[in-house]
Amino acid sequence: MASRPRPSPRRAPRHSAVLRERNFRVFFIGCTTSMLGTAMATVALAFAVLDATGSLSDLSLVMAARIVPLVALLLGGGVLGDRLPRRLIMLCSDWLRALTQGVLAVLLLTGSVRLWQLLLLAALGGVGEAFFKPSFDGLLPHVVSAARLPDANTMIGLGNSVAGVAGPALAGVLVTLTSPATVLMVDAGTYAVCALFLMLLRVPPSRSAVAGTGVLRELREGWGVFTAHRWLWTVTLQFTMFNFVVWAPYLVLGPAAAEESYTGAGSWGAVVAVYGLGSVTGGLLLLGRRPSRPLLVTTLVTVLWAAPSAALAARAPLGVVCAGALCAGVANSVFNALWMTTIQQYVPRAALSRVMSYVSFGAYSIGPLGLALAGPLAERTSISTVLAVGVCWQVAANACVLCLPSVRGVRLISAAGSAPVAGPAREHTPRGGPPA
Incomplete structure (x- = not known):
């Protein structure tokens, strides 16, 4: 009797296979835990300031206090990320942020918090983030195989999105x-958990390519790589203005609009949670898919970032605001995954932290001004007026960027290591070597 052929083992979907890599799995769990706490703290801090002072201007100042040191130290964080072990920098940053959030929680519990304390602790949190972010962006390509890097970025974005759904919803209930x-206090614990998981990473020691050179020379070299790609600095400039005109007013005035027109913390928590749900949806749609023209796709979809601001400006029903937040969340997930993959493919690994520090520095450089101005401008005019200006800017800026051939022509590099021909070699030829 002939034996029946054994069925072939069922293979896991290609896009989920990245979680089978032990290093990435540890990295993913630790960082996603931290993202959950951060998403919760965003809601909590806004209402802590409103409860303590009741002033939109004070809320603007506290949010700006976090961004100012972040912007001021990002370039230094990029240099250190390319010079020192990136995991060590991330560990120190996580413990610093755990300490600042814990101290702030204790001050709030005792009822003795003052405005200067809120500003100081927010600034120290920004210091931790300034050193964490460039090292985080530079370490990811070292904890996952090159072929699975696009899926790794999508999974990181998906984890961030899930945290964005669960965090604000849980925060609204707890507040x-x-x-x-x-x-x-929960947020402080998540930073500690992230640090513990980072300690479990198996990252081979490597000698920095920039060790022994001067800081200014390293910054110049990073600037040279950054400016060599026209699409890189163009989108960074667009994101700089987005943070200033659209997102900073949204962060400050969104909670105030929820307090004024809806039901306060519960409504704002729902809007932020639905934004996270949109990010989850966008991540799921993108898993396993690699658009050949990533920046064309991101420019088309990120006009939706202005949707929740438009709904709040019109004082639309809460359901409409949530629908706008859902669309913005989808756009955010698509942008982050495709943007990061494009940078990681075209920028040399030895310069990745410095280049990402320039990207982040540009994106956040005038964000503190937007945060500081949003409250006073809304008090002089109205919340709707400030938000509407941001909506108009986002639509116009995306239309302008979409007209640029240097943005439309960028192609993702295939798993085989080649990219379709797309414009001038200076802009579209990958300059990085094999994974370190």
């Missing part, structure tokens, strides 16, 4: 039932 201090 209502307990206090903002409880949420901030």
Whole structure:
């Protein structure tokens, strides 16, 4: 009797196979835990300031206090990320942020918090983020195989999106039932968990390509790589203005609009949670898919970033605001995954932290000004007026960027290591070597 052929083992989907890599799995769990706490703290901090002072101007100042040191130290963080072990920098940053959130929670619980303390602790949190972010962006290509890097970026974005759904929703419940201090204490714990998982990473020691050179020379070299790609600095400039005109007013005035026109913390938590749900949806749609023209796709979809601001400006029903937040979340997930993959493919690994520090520095450089101005401008005019200006800017800026051949022509590099021909070699030829 002939034996029946054995069925072939069922293969896991290609896009989920990245989680089978031990290093990436540890990295993913730790960082996603931290993202959950951060998403919770965003809601808690806004209402902690409003409860403590009741001033939109104070809320603007506290948010700006976090961004100012972030912008000021990002370039230095990029240099250190290319010079020192990136995991070590991330560990120190996580413990610093855990300490600042814990101290802030204790001050709120005791009822002794002052404005200067809020500003100082927010600034120290920004210091931690300034050193964490460039090293995070530079370490990811070292904890996953090159062929699975696009899926790794999508999974990181998906984890961030899930945290964006669960975090604000949980924060809204906890703020209502307990206090903002409880949420901030949980956030401190998530940073500690992330640090513990980072300690479990198996990253082979490597000698920095920039060790022994001067800081200014390293910055110049990073600037040279950054400016060599026209699409890189163009999109960074667009994102700089987006943070200033659109997102900073949204972060400051969104909670205030929820307090004024809806039901306060519960409504704002729902809007932020739905934004996260949109990010999850965008991540799921993108898993396993690699558009050949990534920046063309991101420019088309990121006009939706202005959708929740438009709904709030029109004082639309809460359901409409949530629908706008859902669309913005989808756009955010698509942008982050495709943008990061494009940079990681075209920028040399030895310069990746410095280049990402320039990207982040540009994106956040005038964000503090937007945060500081949003409250006073809304008090002089109205919340709707400030948000509407941002909506008009986003539509116009995306239309302009879409007209640029240097943005439309960028192609993702295939797994085989080649990219379709797309414009001038200076802009579209990958300059990086094999993975370190």
